Amino acid sequence: xxxxxxxxxxxxxxxxxxxxxxxxxxxxxxxxxxxxxxxxxxxxxxxxxxxxxxxxxxxxxxxxxxxxxxxxxxxxxxxxxxxxxxxxxxxxxxxxxxxxxxxxxxxxx
Amino acid sequence: xxxxxxxxxxxxxxxxxxxxxxxxxxxxxxxxxxxxxxxxxxxxxxxxxxxxxxxxxxxxxxxxxxxxxxxxxxxxxxxxxxxxxxxxxxxxxxxxxxxxxxxxxxxxxxxxxxxx
Numbered sequence: 001x002x003x004x005x006x007x008x009x010x011x012x013x014x015x016x017x018x019x020x021x022x023x024x025x026x027x028x029x030x031x032x033x034x035x036x037x038x039x040x041x042x043x044x045x046x047x048x049x050x051x052x053x054x055x056x057x058x059x060x061x062x063x064x065x066x067x068x069x070x071x072x073x074x075x076x077x078x079x080x081x082x083x084x085x086x087x088x089x090x091x092x093x094x095x096x097x098x099x100x101x102x103x104x105x106x107x108x109x
Numbered sequence: 110x111x112x113x114x115x116x117x118x119x120x121x122x123x124x125x126x127x128x129x130x131x132x133x134x135x136x137x138x139x140x141x142x143x144x145x146x147x148x149x150x151x152x153x154x155x156x157x158x159x160x161x162x163x164x165x166x167x168x169x170x171x172x173x174x175x176x177x178x179x180x181x182x183x184x185x186x187x188x189x190x191x192x193x194x195x196x197x198x199x200x201x202x203x204x205x206x207x208x209x210x211x212x213x214x215x216x217x218x219x220x221x222x223x224x225x
Binding site for chain 2: 004033041042043044045048087089091094095096097098099100101102
């Protein structure tokens with residue numbers, strides 16, 4: 001079966017750095033996405049990785065290791081507005097997205 | 110760009126009833142996908158339409174059906190509603206992102222269905 005694992009919940013402090021991990025087992029791989037979802041709102045696109053390595057985009061970075069089936073999302077200089085759920089999704093061999101359950105990130109002052 | 114819009118935003122139905130949810134895709138997007146998201150869970154893929162044809166389906170029974178129209182708007186129909194159908198239903202249209210070369214989904218705000 002296909003599986004995406006990420007921690008259920010994480011807590012971090014405003015101004016700090018947090019890393020949200022995602023491991024996956026899917027039938028084929030055509031890229032990995034990270035989305036942010038605030039409570040009661042739609043998911044919004046954050047990043048995409050298809051090759052190994054780090055992609056940096058402002059305060060957010062995403063890393064991929066295809067051989068390990070592993071990715072992480074790194075958030076720097078945390079702000080209160082970063083409190084949200086972060087969803088990891090992998091595009092499989094049929095170009096369908098398989099989603100993790102999401103990691104709820106709580107930012108404390 | 111007007112984004113992806115969905116209607117209704119909230120609705121309540123009873124077991125056995127039927128429901129139709131509607132979605133207007135973002136301008137220029139010709140692929141639309143529907144997802145079911147239960148509370149505290151990630152989205153579950155229902156199906157996808159490309160140029161009015163179903164182009165992939167997740168693990169949902171036939172009572173979940175859909176349509177895509179020539180203007181790329183779409184409907185999700187669910188028959189014989191069950192209590193477990195209570196969820197947020199998300200519509201997403203997609204376009205290849207020029208920066209990443211990937212098919213990035215743009216989601217609507219969703220329709221929250223409660224089945225009593």
